Structure formats: C-alpha cells, structure tokens
Amino acid sequence: MVTTENQYAIETISLTKIFPDWWGRAKVIAVEDLNLQVLQNEIYGFLGPNGSGKTTTIKMLLNLLHPTKGASFVFGGSVDSPAISGRIGYLPEESYLYRYLTARETLDFYGRIFGLPADIRKARIETLLEMVGLSGMGNRQIATFSKGMARRIGLAQALINDPDLLILDEPTSGMDPMGTRQIKDLFVELARRGKTILLCSHLLADVEDVCDRIGILYGGRMQVEGTVRQLLQQKDEMQMRTGQLSGRALEQIKRIVSSEGSPIDIEKPMDKLESFFIKVVAKARQEKQRTSGVEAGTGISGFLAEKPVVQHENILDKLVGAHPQKGPEEPEKSDRVEATKSPPVSQTQPPEADYGLLQQLTRQKTEAPLPSTETVQKEPEKPSVKKDILDDLIRKKSSGSTEITQPEKKEDTENA
C-alpha cells in the first residue's frame, strides 16, 4: 500500500488559485504559493479559519478546480489517473450524497465505480454500515437522514475502496461527541495500518488529539507547520499529575519547588467536556434509562458490540482483509479475495479500538439475549482489551499513580 516511487502522499509546488471576476481581473486570491508536503502514513492536520483556502486546496488536489499556477501531486502523480484516484477516499465539507438513493444503494454505487467485485462490495457495505452505526437504516433514503447521519454515510463511502489516502474536510461536523470520538479512534487505527490522512478542520480538539503534524493556513498562505509536540510543548514549564495528596505532602512539594526558584500553582484537574459527556451517557446507558429517538443518532458505536464475532476482530481488519486473529465465522471466500488486495499489516499487534467503552455505550436494552456459546466466548475477552477509554478516563482520577508531563499550550489559531 505504500508506494516506493514517492515519499510524499501529497505534494504541492507553489500552488496558487486566484478567482477572477467577470472581467478576468483577480478578485480573490484563495491560495497563494502553497508548498504542502504530506508524508506517507501520517495524519496531517490542515488548519485555518473559515475562508483561509483549505477547501480550495483540497479541490485543487482532487482536480475539482484547476490551479492558476503551480502543481499538485498525489502519490507522485495526477488524480486524473484512475490508478491514483482509486487509492483516495474523499469526504467533502458537506456530504454531497444523492438524496434519492438509500444508504445501501449509495455505498453500492460508489463501490461499483471503484469496480469492486459484487461479493466484496456487499461484505464491505454491511461492515461499513455497521461501523458507522447505520446498519438498521441501510434501506432508508439519504433525504430522510439528519446531517450527522449523512456525514456517517459520507465517511463510509470514503472508506469503501480501502483507500491509502483519506482526504477529509471537516469530518466531524454535525456529529455527536461519541461519533466524533469514534472517528478520531478510527483515524488513529487507520494510521496504524499505514494509511495517510489529510484532516482539514477548524475543530482544534479533534486535530490535537490525532494529528502527527499540523499546518495552519491563513489568507491562502501557510503560516506555521510542524509536529503537534513541536508546536505546542512549553519548554519552560512542567506539569505534575498525582493522586489525592495530604496537606503535609503538598506543603513539602511547595517548599521543594520554591527552593528551585520556580513558581508553583496547585489545583484539581478538570475533565475535558468531551470525556465528561461520554461518561454521563455511558452511565445512563448502563442504567438502561429510557431515551426517545436519539438511539438512532447514538447508534454510531453499535457496530462492534452488536455481534460477538465482530467484537473479537477489528472491523478494519475485516475491511482491509488482514485478520490478526481470524474469526471462526468469517467466510473463507471474501477473506481470500480481499487479502490479495492489500498486504497484511502487523500481524502481532492486537486491535486497539475501544471495545470496552463502545460495548457499554451500545448495549441495547431491547436486544435479544445473545446465544449462550457466543456469550461465553465474549466474556473472557473483556479484560484482554488493552486500551480502554474508560480506563483512560478513570486513570486520571485513580489514586496512587503519578505522571509528570510537560504541559501543552492551548491552541488558539483563530487569533493566529
């Protein structure tokens, strides 16, 4: 999946776009002399305020607009060539989906354009619908979908060809926090599998969490570029994270720090609102509280917990055909065909999606009890899940553990 001929997944050379007025005079300079280089297998955060030229750049990359000057390359070539556009997944700023098609027909249509064989297409459509939490709504017309639901289908269509490069324009707009969180996890997982992602957003929290490198665009020009750590780490401050401490211990620490001549500021850490929101909803779900309607919207995570088979293996593995541990019920045929399409990824690494939390979030009270054999299979698996969001969240509060990190600057690019 990684080409040897070019180290850049995306490369632009003094890319410029000027929109002329009716008389042909330059009216708007949307992008100016942009030299963007996105390495293969990185998540690149493409940031900037509204109208800074992000979307215009993406449209030039995808040949939806022609550059006034300069050139852009994807995998070292032009997206005009089907060999290259076949490796791209694109989600535009809004989900421009045919309103008269159903969700399933939509994915089928795009799958056909990619020339996917019928069996693979069918399998992928079901997996993707399940992944984006719309498996029950596959036969509903897109016109009846809410913005967030259409966004999920938009994301699913961008993944149908198992792309090497994902170009995503505001992928989380209109999505609820759980959906956002799930998508962010998905990005990390995709990057782990060798994919490249160009993430264009002005929701900074999203970018901060997942991106390897970021670039900030303003007025069509690149203002700053670098890794998240490089850009955000404050070299002259330290932050300490501990469990609950006694007043005496605090006094001692204060004394030590002031003997170093450094100012100290002690306060209780705050949850991020995102984490807090997810915790509240998870708790409500666990208590099986009644909800009207929103079940559909929050069904996003339902894809993993719905079927025990899926729970054990990663949905992405199913998509790309590389199975770290092959599920017993996985059909042989599609497995074989799919595996020829992309080389297997790191066989040793277990899947890292947040099954624990997702399970808790999505276990539906109306669901019929699972067959006993499968339930038995499922139970012992739970503790083996390595990275659990809940663990992650709880760890912050649990006593006894101490972490010392360098604090990160709060991004404030709107004023950049």
Place this chain on the structure above:
Amino acid sequence: MHSIWAVARNTLAQALRMKIAAVVILLLLILLPLMSMVMDGDGTLLGKLQTFTSYGLGLISLLLCILTIAISTYTLSNDLKCKYIFLVVTKPIRRFELILGKLLGIILLDILLLGIFSAILYGCTRLIPKITDAPESQKFQANAEFFTSRIGIKTELAKDLINNRARQRYNELKSSNQIPEDMSYARIMSELYVQEAMKVKRVDPGQTKEWDFEDVRVKNADDPNTFIFVRYKYQTAAPPPDEKVYGLWQVGDLRQFKAGAAKIKTPVYNVERDEVIRVTHEFAVPANAIAEDGYIGISFFNSTALNQTAIIPEELELLYQTGNFTANYFRAVLMILVRLVFLAVIGISLTTWLSFPVAVLVCITIFFVGLTNTFILDAIGGVGATAGMIYSILLKPLLWLLPQFDGVYNPNGYIVAGRTIQWTFLATTALFTLLVKGLLMLLAGMLIFRRREVARVAA
C-alpha cells in the same frame, strides 16, 4: 466499463424517482387504452385503426421526448448544482465515462418505457378489430391496407422530355414573336413547363394512358390471397357535375395484347370504379397479374360514354406487400428511439456548459425545429438571392446539425398507410442522426466537460 454501468444504473434510479417520469407513465397508462375506446376516425374499422395508431404513436413519442429532454438536461446539471459530482469525479472514473454512463442510463430508460408503451399500443391495435363489430369487407380492407407492410412504386414524370418540349414551344413562340415583353424567361419557361406537363398527364375522353412498372417482385405472387394495390387521385380539366369520375382500369401484363390475344398467359384484371375527384383512392388486384419477369402494366381508359372531360390521374402508385405489420411496427418504434437517443445526447451535451433552465429551453427549441425542419428547409430554400447567401452560410449548417423528425422521418405516416419502413432507410437515418450529428455534439460536450472546473461556482 464498470463505472459507466454504475453511473447508468444511478441515472436510471434517479429518473425513475423523478416526478415527471411518474406523470408520463401514468398519463400514457391511462390515455392509451382510453383512446383505443373513444377514437372512431371516419367510422370505418380502417379509419379507427389509423386514427388510434397515429395519435397513440404521436402521444408516446411526444411524451417520451419531453421526458428525455427533462431528464437529460436535469441529471448532469443537477449533479453539478448540488455538488453530487464532487464525490463522483474524484473516484476512478473519467469524465467521458460519466457522460456515457448518464447517456446509457437515459437510453435504457427510453428503451424500457418505449418498449412498454409501444407494446400496449400494439396490443390495443390488434384488439380493436376483434372487439369492433365491423362488416367483413371492412375487416378485409383493414387487413389489406393497415395490418401490412407495403412498398410503393411511384411513377415519375419524364422531366427532361417535358423540359425539351417547353423549350421547343418557347422557340416557336419567339420566332413568331408571341412572347409578352414584360415576362422574364424563367417565368415563361415555368408556365410552359406546367402546360407541357399537363399535356403529358391528361387523358382526354376516348383515350387511354398506360404506365409500366418493371422489376416488381412480390413474395407468394401466385397465391390468390396476395394482392397488389393501385393508389391514385383524380383531377379533371373541368369539374364533372357530380364531382365523380368513372374510370376503367386494366392491370396486368399488357404486353400480351400487343402480341395477340392468343398468347395471354398471366391474367389481366379489369377494374371499374366510380369515385369522387381530389381524394386518394385505392383498389386491389391479385398479385398473379405480375408477369414472370417482374413487369406489370396499368392502363386507364377515359370512356366517352361515361365522362365528358379530360381526366388527370395523379400520384399514381403501385403498392405491394413486402413484410408484416409487426416487423414494420417494430421499425417504427426504433425510429422513435433514434429520436429519443438524439435528444438525450443533445440534453447531456448542452448541460456540460449550460445550466438546467437554459439547456432545457434550447433542447425544446431544437425539438420543435426538428418537428418542422423539412418545412423550414423548404421555406427558406425559396428566398431571394441575398437572403439566400446569408441563409446558406449561416443558417444552413445550423439547420443541418439539427435533427429532422418530420416528413419521411416521421414513423406515424408509414404505420397509418401500412407502408414499409425499409431497414436500409432506418439504418441510414440512425447512422446519420446518431453517429454523425449526435456524435459530433457528444464529442463537443465531452471536450468541454473534460476541461471544466466542476467546483467552480458561477459568480
């Protein structure tokens, strides 16, 4: 190929879910059977059949043309307007494949709908004689003149001969100084031509006129149930008192009379008719009248005992059956399909650079020009020299690009008169309309679309 097919399927789904398609389908489903019941024509079975098929085919053609125009101009322009195209052209599909896919989708829809409705029309047409209480003679007439597929051979005027005679007359008049001075040569010649032509055509009382047809090949000519048809119209030098002409016709191998009565082998049929003038008439004789070498003669005798005026039989035509109604009907439907495909090509080609409302307007204009193109070409052909120059430089190439849907390109006329649409004619029409005119427009559209910035918003 797979991407063309994917787009075609999508376009088909889009078209079928559009309201206009539902309206057209519903209209035709209601109107066709209704028309078969209420239409009567001139009261005879033949008249009823002719009126019904003429209106039925006309209606199917018109509604499907409008539907095709609407969908073909809507599908691409709507994709552009609603930006659906962003998610399509960024996938491994070339721009021309997208256009071909859309075109294929519309053609499939046309084939589907045309197939369904022409089948309904065909069924109704076949059903009408069964449920109508008509006398046997009318049923025979309907079978002979409607449920058939006939080719006509027209007699041609010997134009050179008439021209020569006109010139001769002119010279005679000139030498005797009888030429009016205020008349131009062209005008005198055209009048002389008309006079001479009339002399050739007219049959004075007591005289006989003969027409010869060669190489007439009819299948099963020996079968007494196989007929040939003589079609004609009477004009008279002076109107007869009852507006009627009494004609004595002979059809057969007339050469036999010259060789002597003893040598008559093939039958010669005598037909006596009394019919009103200025209306087309037709009579049938068994096909065994044709001689073995394909020769057949028709003679008309203007008897002094019956008529007092010179009679001019016009538009004389010999018709004979070459195939069956069903095959001919199928070809008529194919001719409508050629029309629909051409409109689809125009609609899609136009929307590669025009917005929906403009494209739809242009398309409808083209359609209506197509419906009257023969007339327009004829009319403009007769204008003066200066205007003619402008016309031939500017307008003619433009009109040439436009389709022709009327005159000989209108399938209704053939079906109503029970005349054969020949495969060669159909193939030439299709080739010329689609592969020359259509392809030219399609290539232009593809070229424009290839370079188009699809994300560009019109200011």
